[in-house]
Amino acid sequence: MRYILSVVLVAFLMVGCSTGQKVVNSGIVTQSDSQSPNGHGLWYYLPKTVIKVTVTAEKQVQKSGPFYRYAQRFLNLTDVITEDHEKWVLTGARVSTEGVADRSRLFHISTKGQPGMAVLNRSVDGVLLSVNAQPVKRKRLMSVNVPGNEIDLNSINFNEAPFTEDQLIKTSTTAMAEEVAKEIYRLRALRQDILEGNADQLPPDGQSYRITLDEINRLEKACLELFIGKKEVQEVVHTYIYTPSAGSDLNSVLFRFSEAKGFVDASNLTGTPVYIQVEASTSEAVNYVAQEDKKESDNRGLVYCEPVAAQVKIIDRTLLLTSEQVLLAQFGKLLRLPADLLDTPQMGVQLQPETGALVKVVRNYSIKD
Known part of the structure; x- marks a missing residue:
C-alpha cells in the first residue's frame, strides 16, 4: 500500500506436546510518557485533528486602452x-x-504467544488506522496553490491590435x-455582408465560413480594446493549516487580506484580518485510560478516541465566509475496547484517520497487499 505500513505479528510459544500448555494470547496496550518509541515492541499514535482551510480569491486587473479618451x-x-x-x-x-500523529498519545503493545492483534495498519507517521481489517481511506492535505504566472498590469498589453501602415x-x-x-x-460592415451573402467573395464551405467570422471577431475585439481597455480575472487558491489545542485561543487571525496585495501574513498589518473561530463542545480532553486501576483493570484492550464536535467559522472581518461542523480528536475521550474483542478469530476494527474514532468492528477480514 502506498501510505499504509502493515505490521504483521506472528509469534508462537515453542512448547512440547507433553506439557499441555496453552498458547497465551496477551496483547497489553499501555500509554507511553515519551513522545517517540523508546524500546522494542509495537507502537502506535492516535491522531490529533488539523483543520485545513482552503480560501479562494480573485485578482482583478484592468488596464485602460491608449484611445480611451476618444x-x-x-x-x-x-x-x-479610464485608469489602470x-x-x-x-x-x-x-x-x-x-x-x-499526536505525540502525546503514544501507545505500546506488548504481546506473548499468538496475539489477537495480528495485523496492525498504520500511516507513515505511525497513526493507527486499523487492526485486522482494511483501513478507512485517508484524506490527503492539499498543498498551497500559488500561480506560477500571476497576472499584473505589466502582463496586459494591446499587441494583438492589427495596426496598419496608414x-x-x-x-x-x-x-x-x-x-x-x-x-x-469596416470589419463590422464586412461581417454583415458575409452574413447576408452580399460579400464579393463568400467562404467556400461551412468551416471556412466559421473561420472567417472568427477572425473578423478577433480583429474587431483587438481594435475595440484600444478604446474600452482590458480586464482580466485570475482565481488564486491558498490553503492554511490550523491545529486547535487545549488552552490556546480558539478565535485567531488565520491570515490577513489586502485589496491591493491579496493574501498576506497574519502579522502584516497592511491587510484586514480573516479569523478562524472554533467552537468546541468542550476543550478539556478526558483520558479514561489514565484513570484505570492498573492492578484490577484488564489493559489488553485497544485504546481509541471518542472525538468531540466543533463548529468552525471563517470570518472576513464581520462577513461569514463559511461555517462547518468537524470532529476534533485532541479534545476527545480516550477509551479502551473490550479486552477480548480481538481475541475472536477474524475480528477486526477500523479507526477514523482524522480522529482515531472507532468506525466499525468487522468480521471475516481480509488484508490485501
Missing part, C-alpha cells in the same frame, strides 16, 4: 476603463480535516484613433 467621440462608447487598477476580492472558503504613420493620437475606429466599422 471612445465616445468616434464609437459612441461610454462604459470604458488592480484589485483582490475574497470569493469563498472551505473547511476540511486530517489526522496527524494608422501608424498618423502624426497625432487623435488621427490614429480615428483610423482604428474606421477599421472597426
Whole structure:
C-alpha cells in the first residue's frame, strides 16, 4: 500500500506436546510518557485533528486602452476603463480535516504467544488506522496553490491590435484613433455582408465560413480594446493549516487580506484580518485510560478516541465566509475496547484517520497487499 505500513505479528510459544500448555494470547496496550518509541515492541499514535482551510480569491486587473479618451467621440462608447487598477476580492472558503500523529498519545503493545492483534495498519507517521481489517481511506492535505504566472498590469498589453501602415504613420493620437475606429466599422460592415451573402467573395464551405467570422471577431475585439481597455480575472487558491489545542485561543487571525496585495501574513498589518473561530463542545480532553486501576483493570484492550464536535467559522472581518461542523480528536475521550474483542478469530476494527474514532468492528477480514 502506498501510505499504509502493515505490521504483521506472528509469534508462537515453542512448547512440547507433553506439557499441555496453552498458547497465551496477551496483547497489553499501555500509554507511553515519551513522545517517540523508546524500546522494542509495537507502537502506535492516535491522531490529533488539523483543520485545513482552503480560501479562494480573485485578482482583478484592468488596464485602460491608449484611445480611451476618444471612445465616445468616434464609437459612441461610454462604459470604458479610464485608469489602470488592480484589485483582490475574497470569493469563498472551505473547511476540511486530517489526522496527524499526536505525540502525546503514544501507545505500546506488548504481546506473548499468538496475539489477537495480528495485523496492525498504520500511516507513515505511525497513526493507527486499523487492526485486522482494511483501513478507512485517508484524506490527503492539499498543498498551497500559488500561480506560477500571476497576472499584473505589466502582463496586459494591446499587441494583438492589427495596426496598419496608414494608422501608424498618423502624426497625432487623435488621427490614429480615428483610423482604428474606421477599421472597426469596416470589419463590422464586412461581417454583415458575409452574413447576408452580399460579400464579393463568400467562404467556400461551412468551416471556412466559421473561420472567417472568427477572425473578423478577433480583429474587431483587438481594435475595440484600444478604446474600452482590458480586464482580466485570475482565481488564486491558498490553503492554511490550523491545529486547535487545549488552552490556546480558539478565535485567531488565520491570515490577513489586502485589496491591493491579496493574501498576506497574519502579522502584516497592511491587510484586514480573516479569523478562524472554533467552537468546541468542550476543550478539556478526558483520558479514561489514565484513570484505570492498573492492578484490577484488564489493559489488553485497544485504546481509541471518542472525538468531540466543533463548529468552525471563517470570518472576513464581520462577513461569514463559511461555517462547518468537524470532529476534533485532541479534545476527545480516550477509551479502551473490550479486552477480548480481538481475541475472536477474524475480528477486526477500523479507526477514523482524522480522529482515531472507532468506525466499525468487522468480521471475516481480509488484508490485501
